[in-house]
Amino acid sequence: KQEVTQIPAALSVPEGENLVLNCSFTDSAIYNLQWFRQDPGKGLTSLLLIQSSQREQTSGRLNASLDKSSGRSTLYIAASQPGDSATYLCAVMGTSGTYKYIFGTGTRLKVLA
Amino acid sequence: GAGVSQTPSNKVTEKGKYVELRCDPISGHTALYWYRQSLGQGPEFLIYFQGTGAADDSGLPNDRFFAVRPEGSVSTLKIQRTERGDSAVYLCASSLGLPGGELFFGEGSRLTVL
Numbered sequence: 556k557q558e559v560t561q562i563p564a565a566l567s568v569p570e571g572e573n574l575v576l577n578c579s580f581t582d583s584a585i586y587n588l589q590w591f592r593q594d595p596g597k598g599l600t601s602l603l604l605i606q607s608s609q610r611e612q613t614s615g616r617l618n619a620s621l622d623k624s625s626g627r628s629t630l631y632i633a634a635s636q637p638g639d640s641a642t643y644l645c646a647v648m649g650t651s652g653t654y655k656y657i658f659g660t661g662t663r664l665k666v667l668a
Numbered sequence: 669g670a671g672v673s674q675t676p677s678n679k680v681t682e683k684g685k686y687v688e689l690r691c692d693p694i695s696g697h698t699a700l701y702w703y704r705q706s707l708g709q710g711p712e713f714l715i716y717f718q719g720t721g722a723a724d725d726s727g728l729p730n731d732r733f734f735a736v737r738p739e740g741s742v743s744t745l746k747i748q749r750t751e752r753g754d755s756a757v758y759l760c761a762s763s764l765g766l767p768g769g770e771l772f773f774g775e776g777s778r779l780t781v782l
Contacts, residue, residue, distance in 0.1 A: 559710075586768040598672075598759060598773040599711070606768055644710055648768060653724035654699065656771060658710035 557582045557649050561659035568635055569667050576630040576662045578645035583623050586648040589656065590619050590630050593642045602643075603630070607650075635666045670694075672774035674760050680780045681750055689745040689777045693762030699769060700743050702735055703759040705776070711759055717743060718765055750781045 558581045568574055578588070587606045591599040603612045603619040605628070611620040618631040628645060642663045646656040673692040681687055693700050698719055703711035713727040720740045728734070732750075737743040747754055757776040763769035 561710075589771060591771075591773075598775040599761075599771075601770055601772065604768075604770045646711075646771070653716055654718075654769075655701065655713050655716045655724055655727075657713065658703075660708075660710045 557647060557657045559645060559647055559657050559659035561643075561645060561662050563662060564660065565663040565665075567665045567667065570635060570637060572635050572666075573631070573633050574635055574664075576632070576643050576664070578628045578630070578659055580626045580628075580647050580657075582649060583626050584650045585623065586650055586654070588619075588621055588628050588645060588647045590617075590628075591644045591646065593644060593661070595641075599644060632664075635664075637666045637668045640664055640666050672760055672762055672772055674758075674774035674777050676777055677775060678778050678780075680782065682782050683750060683752060685750050685781075687747045687750055687779060689747075689758050689779070691743045691745070691760030691762075691774060693741065693743070693760070694772055696764070697762035697772070698740065698765030699763045700737060701761040701763075701771070702743070702745050703761065705757045705759055714745070714758075747779075750779075752781050755779055755781045 589604045590602045605621045616633040642661040644661040646658045700717040702714040705711045716724045717737045732748045734746045759776045761771045761773045
């Protein structure tokens with residue numbers, strides 16, 4: 556059974572810092588991995604989608620990497636801003652069974668001005 | 669529509685009552701997912717539709733929960749004899765339905781059972 560873990564659970568950094576959020580998964584047989592952002596009381600917004608054949612994806616100040624063999628992904632946020640404050644969630648889609656995504660519990664990020 | 673739409677955004681009900689939550693996915697998206705999220709937790713998978721059929725309902729917690737998608741578009745999550753433990757945010761998401769498709773979420777329906 557796939558399990559997804561995210562560390563740290565919470566993170567508070569001063570504005571301008573570069574930071575790394577971690578996601579690990581127990582079953583390396585995945586189709587893809589997706590990173591999401593969730594603001595308080597809102598739904599999830601997709602940030603980056605990495606297919607299993609890819610090593611990384613970039614969008615603006617965000618870079619996500621995937622190491623399938625070790626069951627790990629990292630989300631790198633460059634030059635953090637107060638507007639980046641949110642909960643970041645990763646989710647993996649397995650290759651066995653149906654095409655459902657399994658989510659981690661998220662990292663709650665606070666960027667201080 | 670432009671995005672995934674969920675109604676109602678907020679529902680307060682009494683223990684034992686019946687509740688329906690509706691999801692209108694992005695036009696053309698054949699895959700539709702229901703998730704449940706409790707405070708401080710990640711979304712928990714409930715059920716996944718491909719077209720009209722439930723491809724995977726392994727996440728439904730018990731037989732009080734049921735979901736339909738009769739025409740392959742709008743879906744309704746139905747909860748019978750609600751319990752206080754059912755209180756959560758119910759999230760709906762859709763995707764194009766191809767393996768590895770990007771998920772797009774609605775804003776969720778917050779259910780409170782008193």
